Amino acid sequence: MILRAERVTLGYGRRPVVHEVTLDITEGGVGLIGESGSGKTTLARAFLGLLTPMSGNIWYGDQTLKKADLRKFRKDVQPVFQAEALDPRMRIGTSIAEALPRGSRPGAKQRVAELLEQVGLDPGLAARRPHQLSGGQRQRVVIARALAVDPRLLILDEPTSALDVTVQARILDLLASLDAERLLITHNLAVVERLCRTSHVLFAGRVVESGPTRDLLANPAHPYTRALRDAVPRLGGPPPEATGRAEAVPAGTGCPFRLRCPLAVPECERAPEPRDVESRQVACHRAEDVLAGASGGPVT
Known part of the structure; x- marks a missing residue:
C-alpha cells in the first residue's frame, strides 16, 4: 500500500462533496470511475496533499500525510495532468528540467533527452514550445516531467480525454510499460480496464462499488x-x-x-x-x- 484514504470527507468551504471514502492504492493500478461531479478529482487532490480532509485521514505508508516527510512524498507521488498543464511560454526541455532533483541539474540536458526517449519522443523536441507539439506529444511531455523524479506512484487525471483514438492507444501502451504504480481518474471504462487491476466506482461523492476491474465491468x-x-x-x-x-x-x-x-x-x-x-x-x-x-x- 502506498496511499490510503480512511473515512475521508472532503469539501469546499463547509459543503462536503466526498463522503467518508475509504480505499487503498495498491499494486496493479487502481481506477476511480464515475461521471463528472462524482468526486474523483477532489479525491485525487486530497491524495496529492492539495486538499485537507474535513474529517478522516490520508495515509502515506504508516504515517498520515500531515506528519509525513513531504520531500519524500513529492518524489514518490507525482501527478500527471492533461497536456494543457504545460507553461506555453517555456520550452519543453526547460519544463522537464525544472522538475529534476537539484543534484541532477549539471547533467540536466542529457537526463531530459533520456526522459523524452523513454516516452517515445525525439530529444530534439526539447527546444520547442508546447504550441509546436501535437496533443499526443504534449501529453507525453507531461508524463516525462512526472517521471523526472522516479516516482513510485503516478496519479493520472483523465490523461487521454483530449486525444484521438490512435494517440490514446500509444499513450496507454506507454503507461502500461512504466514501472510506477497508477491511480487513474477517468470515466473511460476501456482505459481503466486496460490499466487498473482494481477499481472504485464513485457516485455523488460515495464509493458505491469496489473490486477487481474485470468483475466490475463484466458483471x-x-x-x-x-x-x-x-x-x-x-x-x-x-x-x-x-x-x-x-x-x-x-x-x-x-x-x-x-x-x-x-x-x-x-x-x-x-x-x-x-x-x-x-x-x-x-x-x-x-x-x-x-x-x-x-x-x-x-x-x-
Missing part, C-alpha cells in the same frame, strides 16, 4: 456501475438508453442513486452500507438482483 453489482457500462456505445449495436433523472439524493437521506435507479424500492430510503457480494464490496440493497440481471421494477 456489475450496483445499478450505477451497470448504467455506466451500458452507456458505452457499441459499434453496430443500439444506442445507449438514458439513465433517468440526473440529480442525486442529498447526503443522509438514503441511497444517493435511488432517484435514478430502475430497481429502487422503499428499503432504499435507508442508506446502504458497503458489504461483500461475490468478489467485490457494494453499497446497494439489491446487489444480488443486479448480478442476477434484474431489468427494473420492485421485487415482490
Whole structure:
C-alpha cells in the first residue's frame, strides 16, 4: 500500500462533496470511475496533499500525510495532468528540467533527452514550445516531467480525454510499460480496464462499488456501475438508453442513486452500507438482483 484514504470527507468551504471514502492504492493500478461531479478529482487532490480532509485521514505508508516527510512524498507521488498543464511560454526541455532533483541539474540536458526517449519522443523536441507539439506529444511531455523524479506512484487525471483514438492507444501502451504504480481518474471504462487491476466506482461523492476491474465491468453489482457500462456505445449495436433523472439524493437521506435507479424500492430510503457480494464490496440493497440481471421494477 502506498496511499490510503480512511473515512475521508472532503469539501469546499463547509459543503462536503466526498463522503467518508475509504480505499487503498495498491499494486496493479487502481481506477476511480464515475461521471463528472462524482468526486474523483477532489479525491485525487486530497491524495496529492492539495486538499485537507474535513474529517478522516490520508495515509502515506504508516504515517498520515500531515506528519509525513513531504520531500519524500513529492518524489514518490507525482501527478500527471492533461497536456494543457504545460507553461506555453517555456520550452519543453526547460519544463522537464525544472522538475529534476537539484543534484541532477549539471547533467540536466542529457537526463531530459533520456526522459523524452523513454516516452517515445525525439530529444530534439526539447527546444520547442508546447504550441509546436501535437496533443499526443504534449501529453507525453507531461508524463516525462512526472517521471523526472522516479516516482513510485503516478496519479493520472483523465490523461487521454483530449486525444484521438490512435494517440490514446500509444499513450496507454506507454503507461502500461512504466514501472510506477497508477491511480487513474477517468470515466473511460476501456482505459481503466486496460490499466487498473482494481477499481472504485464513485457516485455523488460515495464509493458505491469496489473490486477487481474485470468483475466490475463484466458483471456489475450496483445499478450505477451497470448504467455506466451500458452507456458505452457499441459499434453496430443500439444506442445507449438514458439513465433517468440526473440529480442525486442529498447526503443522509438514503441511497444517493435511488432517484435514478430502475430497481429502487422503499428499503432504499435507508442508506446502504458497503458489504461483500461475490468478489467485490457494494453499497446497494439489491446487489444480488443486479448480478442476477434484474431489468427494473420492485421485487415482490
